[in-house]
Amino acid sequence: MTALLSQLGLGRQSLFGSLMLAALVVLIGLIVMAVAEKAQIRVANVFFVNLILVFGLQITMGNSNVANLGHITFTGVAAYVVGILVLPLAIKATGIPNAPFGLAEVLIHFVPAAMIAVVFSTALAFITGLVLTRQTGIAYTIATLALLVIVHTVLTNWVDLTRGPIAMYGIPIRANTVSLMLIAGACAIVARLFRDSRWGLQLRASGEDVLGAEASGVSVRTLRLVAWTLSGFVLSIGGVMYAYMVGTINPKSFYFDAVFLTLAMLILGGMRSVSGAVVGAVIVTLGTELMRWLEGAPVIFGGKMPQIFGLTGFFLGVVIVLFMALRPDGLVGDEELDEMARRLWRERRTKGAKEQAQESET
């Protein structure tokens, strides 16, 4: 086991750090379950799905340092695949009676259905990645955006399969706070171990200086493809969990709103660390809930606030712009929380040693 880990370039610190992160995620879930009311539980469930998506986004964007605007594509594909596979036949008969490939008669248990959806969507990530990772810089970012638009167009227009722009409802609810928090915790471990592995390290090096990395023997393209595929895997899991949590999906759920929400979370927390993803997801969730409350014209200090629409979108835009401009490394910066703790401790120790040496001199 330790031999395998060192092959991957992983040390004890990475293991410990990833377990701590997973524990933090689970702890958030436990606190919510202990104190929250029903409406708040729903917010927490959405939070966990978003957290999974932010972990997925961090794997590509955080390590390779190239903006990615198309990640939600794989969430949408996985959600639709799982939805179509588990939708009760009676609902299919009215909703998508003309589904191609005989899918109108197919009904699968929810666990294998989830696996099929994740494998399918991850395979799609790999195939699109083969093309995408030929691009670099801004061309790559635009290509990811094009992917998002293309898949959205397919989901909206392939009415026989997806019901088009109309929501596909009736997917059995299979996810709850416990399963969501456990899976989010597992995804935290995946993201952190990838970041710390030798491939993650090499990819981060290429994010600092592409030519410097290539001249050090790093295969930038291959690593971007690996990260893109792994990211697609995590985002697909997020899609499946989303479908199982809400039971109703439509193409709009997997479009710009979701892209910018998760992007704001990652940028605010700090995309270079997985800890940043967690911090960003927590703060943006709290922030958007506050905005939503304000949008609903609440009564504050006896006075009724005016109703303001679009406050949430405005808030996300402001977060992205402000952080990009003023603090591009986000709140957490480029270290994981446990790395930061270790560094501070080390610095304190060396400072202490120096002072002692000075004292003994005098």
Add this chain to the structure above:
Amino acid sequence: MLPIGRRSWGGVMARLDVERVSKHFGGVYALRDVSLHCESGEIVGLIGPNGAGKTTLLNVVSAALPVDQGSVTLDGKRLDGTGPRNCALMGIGRTFQNIRLFGRLTVRQNIDVAYSTALAHRRARLKDTTVDGLLEFMSLSAAQHRRARELPYGQQRRLEIARALALAPDFLLLDEPAAGMNEAESERLIGSIRAVRDRSGCGIIVIDHDLRFIMTVCERIHVMHMGELIAHGPPEIVQKDPRVIEVYIGGRGRAKDRTRKEASNAEALAAH
């Protein structure tokens, strides 16, 4: 201590050949029919005024740039046009004139990156060279947990060399390694470059436009001017070459327009 170059692990000598290479950018010929070679255990210098084409030559040798004409080979295997990554894995380690470290990564991680890319046959050579060994060799052990971008300039230059050595290269290409260093630092660097050669047996090509520096480290010097090699030979001979004196002292305008470095170059030539 540094069993990295081919000679040091009992292999045959390696040979790097640049054959009649030309390269132009728009109308400017950065390289015109340039040939040179380097063998294991040699330290070859490349000097010339700014814009002479030294960096371009190094970029071509490390396949960061394609050639227009000519070829670059390592033991007969074609390097040009194969890309910088392939070149690194084939056995060319290099540094950059404008340092290209991984700024947010720690000193140790910078070396780890190159160390972890080595192919299997190269990794076998690296068996006795550890990241710790490289850190110590370049006097970076104390700074190993600091971020590369926080290091003082001289240490950044040394880290770039350590990173290149972590590839277990047969040839090491250094682009102005002493630039921005003070006297003492550059003195130490000369010692390090010699030590790399002595202990690892790899061949080294060093670029600088400081004649003194180059003449102290190198056994053989090529002088470049306007994309062409204008002189070649051991330092004592090259510094007496009339064309070299012309490039460095003549056609360079009045003494007061010269930079400090140019003045020191002129002095170095005048001393003989």
